[in-house]
Amino acid sequence: MATPHIDAAHGAFAEICLMPGDPLRAKFIADSYLEQVECVTSVRNMFGFTGYYQGRRVSVMGSGMGIPSSAIYYHELMAYYGVETIIRVGTCGATLGAVNLNDIIFAQGACTDSTFNRNRFGGLDYAAIANFELLQIATARAAEYTSQFHVGNIFTTDRFYDADPNLNTLFERYRLLGVDMESAGLYSIAAEHGKRALSILTVSDHLIRGEHASAEQRQVGYQTMLKIALDTCLEL
Numbered sequence: 001m002a003t004p005h006i007d008a009a010h011g012a013f014a015e016i017c018l019m020p021g022d023p024l025r026a027k028f029i030a031d032s033y034l035e036q037v038e039c040v041t042s043v044r045n046m047f048g049f050t051g052y053y054q055g056r057r058v059s060v061m062g063s064g065m066g067i068p069s070s071a072i073y074y075h076e077l078m079a080y081y082g083v084e085t086i087i088r089v090g091t092c093g094a095t096l097g098a099v100n101l102n103d104i105i106f107a108q109g110a111c112t113d114s115t116f117n118r119n120r121f122g123g124l125d126y127a128a129i130a131n132f133e134l135l136q137i138a139t140a141r142a143a144e145y146t147s148q149f150h151v152g153n154i155f156t157t158d159r160f161y162d163a164d165p166n167l168n169t170l171f172e173r174y175r176l177l178g179v180d181m182e183s184a185g186l187y188s189i190a191a192e193h194g195k196r197a198l199s200i201l202t203v204s205d206h207l208i209r210g211e212h213a214s215a216e217q218r219q220v221g222y223q224t225m226l227k228i229a230l231d232t233c234l235e236l
């Protein structure tokens with residue numbers, strides 16, 4: 001039952017799928033945290049894997065960067081592969097002074113400059129929100145590992161480069177925590193299919209302070225985030 005972008009067999013995906021942007025990070029997560037790992041799809045090298053985390057069947061797949069790429073995979077997994085829950089495990093740039101490099105952000109909602117949701121929502125402004133149950137479980141797990149986490153609104157942008165620097169001031173004024181490129185699309189797709197989604201992000205850059213986490217620093221925050229995401233899977 002291949003779809004245009006996924007060549008996995010029917011039933012090859014677990015009901016829960018963790019999704020980083022980078023397909024090689026998906027491979028790293030599968031190799032590091034899952035047992036009995038199988039590579040279930042590799043179209044365009046967008047690798048997807050299924051295995052077991054402490055006995056729970058879990059998949060992990062890359063999404064690519066930005067709503068246009070990631071929405072293809074979110075849609076095909078939810079519409080055709082029986083995926084009920086997607087947890088995005090990504091990075092973001094921070095836009096609030098109270099947020100620091102390597103902090104973990106739970107995107108309760110996602111504003112956007114993308115027309116993706118507006119086009120699908122009759123020209124109106126769609127409030128893209130995380131699934132409440134997932135958010136509750138994940139934040140409870142987070143509190144066991146770290147105090148360096150935040151829950152709130154983020155901004156999903158179509159543009160990594162040439163962003164208007166005044167926007168960061170605007171985001172700060174409205175208490176947005178950070179900027180990614182996928183969450184607003186993920187949330188509307190999950191809602192449309194009656195499924196659950198949550199974006200958990202580690203802060204790789206600080207857009208107000210012009211700071212960048214080193215590769216080593218990033219690894220620490222990222223691993224805490226993965227533990228939170230995987231422990232959340234055990235409760236679903």
Ligand code: HPA
Nearest residue numbers: 091092093179180181205
């Ligand atoms: N912009 C958008 N997405 C991001 C950024 C950023 O600065 N950093 C990490 N993901």
